[in-house]
Amino acid sequence: MRVIEHINSSKRTAFSFEILPPLKGNNIQRVYSVIDKLREFDPAYINITSHHSEYFYKTLPDGRIQKMNVRKRPGSVAVASAIQNKYGITAVPHIICKGFTKDETEYALIDLNFLGVYDLLLLRGDAKNLDPSQSNLDEYHEHATDLQCQVNNFNGGIAVDGSSFEANETPFSYGMACYPEKHEEAPNLESDIYYAKEKVKNGADYLVTQMFFDNQKFYDFEARCREEGINVPIIPGIKPIVFKNQLTVLPRVFRSDIPEPLASELRQCKTDEDAKQVGIAWSKYQCKDLIAHGVPSLHFYTLLATDSVYQVARDIY
Numbered sequence: 001m002r003v004i005e006h007i008n009s010s011k012r013t014a015f016s017f018e019i020l021p022p023l024k025g026n027n028i029q030r031v032y033s034v035i036d037k038l039r040e041f042d043p044a045y046i047n048i049t050s051h052h053s054e055y056f057y058k059t060l061p062d063g064r065i066q067k068m069n070v071r072k073r074p075g076s077v078a079v080a081s082a083i084q085n086k087y088g089i090t091a092v093p094h095i096i097c098k099g100f101t102k103d104e105t106e107y108a109l110i111d112l113n114f115l116g117v118y119d120l121l122l123l124r125g126d127a128k129n130l131d132p133s134q135s136n137l138d139e140y141h142e143h144a145t146d147l148q149c150q151v152n153n154f155n156g157g158i159a160v161d162g163s164s165f166e167a168n169e170t171p172f173s174y175g176m177a178c179y180p181e182k183h184e185e186a187p188n189l190e191s192d193i194y195y196a197k198e199k200v201k202n203g204a205d206y207l208v209t210q211m212f213f214d215n216q217k218f219y220d221f222e223a224r225c226r227e228e229g230i231n232v233p234i235i236p237g238i239k240p241i242v243f244k245n246q247l248t249v250l251p252r253v254f255r256s257d258i259p260e261p262l263a264s265e266l267r268q269c270k271t272d273e274d275a276k277q278v279g280i281a282w283s284k285y286q287c288k289d290l291i292a293h294g295v296p297s298l299h300f301y302t303l304l305a306t307d308s309v310y311q312v313a314r315d316i317y
Helices: 001-010 029-041 076-087 104-113 143-154 188-203 215-227 246-253 260-267 272-292 304-317
Strands: 016-021 045-048 054-059 065-069 090-096 119-124 173-178 206-211 234-238 297-301
Touching: 001 090, 001 173, 016 029, 029 076, 029 304, 045 076, 045 173, 076 090, 076 104, 090 104, 090 143, 104 143, 119 143, 143 173, 143 188, 173 188, 173 260, 188 206, 188 215, 206 215, 206 246, 215 234, 215 272, 234 272, 246 272, 260 272, 272 297, 272 304, 297 304
Parallel strands: 016 045, 016 297, 045 090, 090 119, 119 173, 173 206, 206 234, 234 297
Antiparallel strands: 054 065
């Protein structure tokens, strides 16, 4: 089943989560251990993050400078295929445009079709640590909406070079991101909502939010989207806090506000374990309130938080 079919057919608030492929040198058992821990909550789908290679410059013994390309993790294509084949759970690889050429994206789509993985999450991706050459718009997409256009063309049998091919029997279905507290580069929330509407108009089946900790901001954002005619499911993204320093790190990195009641509790924590328990309690509160408001699905970000997600899900599912 497609993600949108899981969401629309679920008799309860669907459960899903996102995993990070292991660093190079580690095998897929790291991924399986996360899934095995959370599998009892019947995940409707599992997302797999994707990260571009990073460039750095190394000084050689003779004084010359050599450009190095480091890829730290396996790609989402292989991991998604492994998950779907082992568990029979819909796998959703992230397809990003920052750091990946248009040709590389096409190769990924060809591979995913061959492997029987037809659900995607289309994202711009992290723009940090990119080589200047990766900003060449002839080779790279600038925005997620540009990437969306390429996927739509591929579904219609049009290759990136403009040539035609026999379209896949099963077209790709996809979701895209939205930001209840505004994307860091957006001039205002109205602009963010405009682009969310464009994503849906051009084929996104659902939207999933960046992490947030204030449910009222999600409700306000959702209401604004509905006023603008955005009628696809909007999936809340939930991240349990697990470290004391996340009180300042998460707002800085993800532009997510920490509500004062949560911030006050975190300031009183003496250890990371104290902060973890506060994070679990807050996430439970968030999720119960969101479920009471009828959200169709909850999507959990598990990075460094698998145990916390387990404890939250055990209480609400």
